[in-house]
Amino acid sequence: MNTRTRFSLRVAVGATALALLAAGCGTTTNEAEGGGDASVEEGFNVGLLLPESQTARYERFDKPYFEEALQELCENCELTYQNADQETAKQQDQAEAMLTEGIDVMVLDAVDTEAAASIVANAQSQDVPVVAYDRLAQGGVDYYVSFDNETVGQVQGEALLEALEEEGTLDDGEIVAIHGSPTDPNADQFKSGAMGVLEGNVDIAAEYDTPGWSAERAQEQMEGAITSHGAEDIEGVYSANDGMAAGIVAALKSAGVDEMPPITGQDAEVAGIQRIIAGEQYMTVYKEIRAEAEVAADMAVAAATGQEYDGGDEYTPTEVEDADGETVNAVLLDPVSVTADNVEDTIIADGFYTVDEICTEDYADTDFCEEVAGEQ
Known part of the structure; x- marks a missing residue:
């Protein structure tokens, strides 16, 4: 029906x-x-x-x-x-x-x-x-x-822990948590779900709330965390959404980080998916x-x-x-967790984005785009 x-x-x-x-x-x-x-x-x-x-x-x-x-x-x-x-x-x-x-x-x-x-x-x-x-x-x-917003946060937190375990860095350093807008009750629920998973399982170097879900503000906060704790000791970043993840990636690149630590996201924005297939963001939440x-x-x-x-x-x-x-x-x-392993089975299969929208010129040489191009 x-x-x-x-x-x-x-x-x-x-x-x-x-x-x-x-x-x-x-x-x-x-x-x-x-x-x-x-x-x-x-x-x-x-x-x-x-x-x-x-x-x-x-x-x-x-x-x-x-x-x-x-x-x-x-x-x-x-x-x-x-x-x-x-x-x-x-x-x-x-x-x-x-x-x-x-x-x-x-x-x-x-x-x-x-x-x-x-x-x-x-x-x-x-x-x-x-x-x-x-x-x-x-x-x-x-x-x-x-x-289910607490579930969204739980999905993000579990994905971040999984990525740290895969990389063998769970006990080696700290993470930074950058939450959403304090005027948005969803942000509190995301935070509650994520922190319920992360606290006690990983050291949290710094936490921030981000007015207006601003990518620019998230970048400034990440720069502050890097200055205080050192980029080399930050093994992962909890980002409440994809827009802020963009600012976080920019801050890490400015600090000379070539290989990004696992970074979470949400909303499955096309730029977030592109960062995922390029290895700059670990996951997003697809709703x-x-x-x-x-x-x-x-x-x-x-x-x-x-x-x-x-x-x-x-x-x-x-x-x-x-x-x-x-x-x-x-x-x-x-919600659904999306990583590089299931972009094709979720985002593309549902028609949320097409391969052409994701695999633009800047991302055409990624493993993902070369693989899906070979399937067409």
Whole structure:
């Protein structure tokens, strides 16, 4: 069954229900604060707010995947989209403008999840349900879809330990841990998962939080760690995502390091994959963004039309608590560790990137690209 048609099949529980839906009447009452007056037949307006464009995934994948999924569920629906460019105040203004315009449901990936509580409250005051996307905004949202973020950190930590064991350097030196933005609750969960694996198994020379997930800031932090501890004693680096890994690699190269220690990442950015096949980054975490976007669209349509999202045949909803202790119905997807050994079986097999996108001129002579070129 096509996952993007699950909603329309699921809500049509008998001819009576379908007739009510076509007439604009929901067949059940959503447990959310508002919503429920829209209909798939007539269409409605969905507001999508994404947090930043520094990470490649949002513009390249999240937005188009969500738009595609929404159109398959509700061909008469309209999408209103804004990107906040990592600015909390800008996102609040964007949300207010969408609500003034008259959106029927909001899908929100918050820049600052605590500050986003005011966005959620404003939406609820206007009977507009909110789906938290990727990051759990405070304020009592209606639904939440993301990845199991502690598992993401655990996957990263386990991969780093495995790499250190393979190189025989687990007991020889120290690692540096460079975490994500302190305003992003996902970053805390990544950190918790990773540190739960790493602490006690490897010496940690230094730890940093990185405002805005900035690659430039990560580079500065890595330079500081090199100055304090010496590049020769740093046997590995925990990096919370691929963008920061780029800054870390730049700092190590500037320090004269030719052979990179194992470095982790996340988001499977094409530049991260290229560093992996070139031996400059050990791994990344691949998250099936298409599935996340499809679930978000499904949740949004359910909330807007007064239905209760139940996950269909493919996903099992769970419950999570936000920072205020509010219980939220959620779907948490599983992450995948990607190293040079399984790029072809994951990233390429899923169509996330093509061989041509990865094997550009600068990487054509890597073992990976020469091997896949020989297979074509």
